[in-house]
Amino acid sequence: MPALVDIFRLLAVCAAAAILGNWFLAEIRKTKRLRRPWHSAYLSPPGLLVLAALTLPLLYWLARR
Numbered sequence: 001m002p003a004l005v006d007i008f009r010l011l012a013v014c015a016a017a018a019i020l021g022n023w024f025l026a027e028i029r030k031t032k033r034l035r036r037p038w039h040s041a042y043l044s045p046p047g048l049l050v051l052a053a054l055t056l057p058l059l060y061w062l063a064r065r
Contacts, residue, residue, distance in 0.1 A: 020049055020053075024050050027041045
């Protein structure tokens with residue numbers, strides 16, 4: 001039973017990552033279409049979530065040291 005719960009957790013994380021990735025990709029395409037600077041996609045809500053997801057392991061590692 002605990003293995004089943006772990007599988008559901010893994011699937012939930014993968015689904016959330018896929019949704020966030022598609023949302024961020026849509027923002028990148030919109031940025032290119034509107035001819036905005038490349039970094040403006042990172043200042044959108046999905047971009048900030050991506051940046052947070054990338055920096056959280058680093059901040060956790062620094063806090064544990």
